[in-house]
Amino acid sequence: MPEPVSISLTVNGIAREGRCEPRKLLVDFIREDLELTGTHVGCEHGICGACTVIVNGEAARSCLMLAVQAEGAEILTIEGLAKDGKFHPLQEAFRQHHGLQCGFCTPGMLLTALDFLRVNPHPTELEIREGIAAVLCRCTGYQGIVKAVDAAAKELGRTTG
Amino acid sequence: MKPAKFEYHAPGSVDEAIALLGRYEGDAKVLAGGQSLVPLLNFRLSRPAALIDLNRIPSLAYIRADDGVVRFGAMTRQRTIEFSDVVRQRLPLLSEATRLVGHLPIRTRGTIGGSIAHADPSAEYPAILAALDGEVVVKGPKGERTVKARELFQTYLTTSLESDEVLTEVRLPAIDAGAGTAFEEFSRRHGDFAIIGIAAVIAGDGASCSMARLATAGAGPIPVRLRAAEEILERDGLGDAPIAAAAARAAELVDPDSDIHASSAYRKHLTGVLTERAVRRAMAKRGR
Structure with a gap:
C-alpha cells in the first residue's frame, strides 16, 4: 500500500503543506486539502481547461499533475489573482464585457488568458481565439470572453507601457 | 475518475530510474510531462504498480x-521548443508543428521524449521524427543505444523500447537553410489530435526538387514515411502534374483504420489533399 506523502508548496504567495496519497491529482489537493475551491474540476483528462492554474509562472492543467509533483512549486490560483482587494485587469474586463456567463470555466479562462497575454501581449482577435481554445466554455458564448481578453490586453499594455 | 493506487518514485538520475524500472519488471510506467499518461491513469485505462517520474532529473x-x-x-x-530560436532557425518544421500540439497549457508540461515514447500515431512529433529520419537515444541496464524512427514505432502506442529502458534524447537532423517546410493538419477543433497531418520538407531551385521528405500523422498505426511520393517529386520536379501524382501516390501508400473520428477512405483522401497543400506551402517557403 503506497504511503501518504508530505507536500510543501507556495500557493498565492503563502507557504502551504499537506499530506496525501501519491495518486491525488493537484486539482483535488488544491480544492480538498488546501480548501481553495475557486479552481474548478471539469473533465479530469485535460480537455476542458477549467482546472488551469499557474505553476512556476506558466499555465498548466492541475488535473494532469499529481499533487506530489508540485512539491516545492509556486502556484497561483484564481484566489490569488486580485491584489489588495482590487481586481486584476483581466477580471475587470471579464466583468465589463460579460465574459463570465455561468462562471464555471472562468477561473481556467482567466489564468489561461494571464499566461497567454504574458507570451503574446498584443494579440490579434484570431490569436485570442486560438489562445482561449485551451478552455471550453459550455455556455458556448465565446464572444464576451474574446472581447474581455482583448480589452484586458489593451489595458495591460496601457498600464505597463 | 481518479487514478488507481500506485507507488511513486521521483529519481534524481537516469540510472536510478532504470534500476527502479527493473525492480517492477514491466509493471511501472515512466512519467514525463503526463499530458497523455495522466488521462489514461484518470480513466484507469492504465493501472501501473508504480510511476517513475523523470521530472526531478534536470539534466534531461x-x-x-x-x-x-x-x-x-x-x-x-x-513550450520550450515552441519558443526556441535554435529550433526556429534549424528546425522550422518542428516550430510550426509544436504550435499544433494541444494548447499552450498542455505544452507547458508536455515533453518531446514523452510524446515520442507514447507513440500516438496521430501526434505531430512522431511524424516529424519519421519525416526527418531522426533517431532517439535509449538507456537501459545494458547501456545506451540509438534507435532510428523506422525501428522505433511498432504499432499504436507501442515502441521497440524495453520495459526497463528510458528514452533520454531525441536527435533530429537540422534542415538545410534553403529548404522549405510545412506541417499541414486537419483536426475537428484547434488543439485536437490530427485526423491527418502531413510533414513536408522540400529543397531545390525553381521547379527542380533536390530533396523531398514527407510523413504522415493519423494515417495508420505508426507514422508513415511517404518515400514513393517523395521520389516522384525528386525525379519529376515541382510542376502541377508531379505534385498531383505525388499526392495521389501518398493516398495509396497509407492504410488507415476507420474510427469514430473518420473513415479509412476519408483519411486516405485527406492524405492526398494535405500532401499537395504541404508540398506547395513548403515550396513557397524555400530560400527564405
Whole structure:
C-alpha cells in the first residue's frame, strides 16, 4: 500500500503543506486539502481547461499533475489573482464585457488568458481565439470572453507601457 | 475518475530510474510531462504498480545544436521548443508543428521524449521524427543505444523500447537553410489530435526538387514515411502534374483504420489533399 506523502508548496504567495496519497491529482489537493475551491474540476483528462492554474509562472492543467509533483512549486490560483482587494485587469474586463456567463470555466479562462497575454501581449482577435481554445466554455458564448481578453490586453499594455 | 493506487518514485538520475524500472519488471510506467499518461491513469485505462517520474532529473532538459544535428533532452518541454530560436532557425518544421500540439497549457508540461515514447500515431512529433529520419537515444541496464524512427514505432502506442529502458534524447537532423517546410493538419477543433497531418520538407531551385521528405500523422498505426511520393517529386520536379501524382501516390501508400473520428477512405483522401497543400506551402517557403 503506497504511503501518504508530505507536500510543501507556495500557493498565492503563502507557504502551504499537506499530506496525501501519491495518486491525488493537484486539482483535488488544491480544492480538498488546501480548501481553495475557486479552481474548478471539469473533465479530469485535460480537455476542458477549467482546472488551469499557474505553476512556476506558466499555465498548466492541475488535473494532469499529481499533487506530489508540485512539491516545492509556486502556484497561483484564481484566489490569488486580485491584489489588495482590487481586481486584476483581466477580471475587470471579464466583468465589463460579460465574459463570465455561468462562471464555471472562468477561473481556467482567466489564468489561461494571464499566461497567454504574458507570451503574446498584443494579440490579434484570431490569436485570442486560438489562445482561449485551451478552455471550453459550455455556455458556448465565446464572444464576451474574446472581447474581455482583448480589452484586458489593451489595458495591460496601457498600464505597463 | 481518479487514478488507481500506485507507488511513486521521483529519481534524481537516469540510472536510478532504470534500476527502479527493473525492480517492477514491466509493471511501472515512466512519467514525463503526463499530458497523455495522466488521462489514461484518470480513466484507469492504465493501472501501473508504480510511476517513475523523470521530472526531478534536470539534466534531461536541453536543446543542443552541433554537426548538423539538433539534440533534445527527453524532458525538454514542448513550450520550450515552441519558443526556441535554435529550433526556429534549424528546425522550422518542428516550430510550426509544436504550435499544433494541444494548447499552450498542455505544452507547458508536455515533453518531446514523452510524446515520442507514447507513440500516438496521430501526434505531430512522431511524424516529424519519421519525416526527418531522426533517431532517439535509449538507456537501459545494458547501456545506451540509438534507435532510428523506422525501428522505433511498432504499432499504436507501442515502441521497440524495453520495459526497463528510458528514452533520454531525441536527435533530429537540422534542415538545410534553403529548404522549405510545412506541417499541414486537419483536426475537428484547434488543439485536437490530427485526423491527418502531413510533414513536408522540400529543397531545390525553381521547379527542380533536390530533396523531398514527407510523413504522415493519423494515417495508420505508426507514422508513415511517404518515400514513393517523395521520389516522384525528386525525379519529376515541382510542376502541377508531379505534385498531383505525388499526392495521389501518398493516398495509396497509407492504410488507415476507420474510427469514430473518420473513415479509412476519408483519411486516405485527406492524405492526398494535405500532401499537395504541404508540398506547395513548403515550396513557397524555400530560400527564405
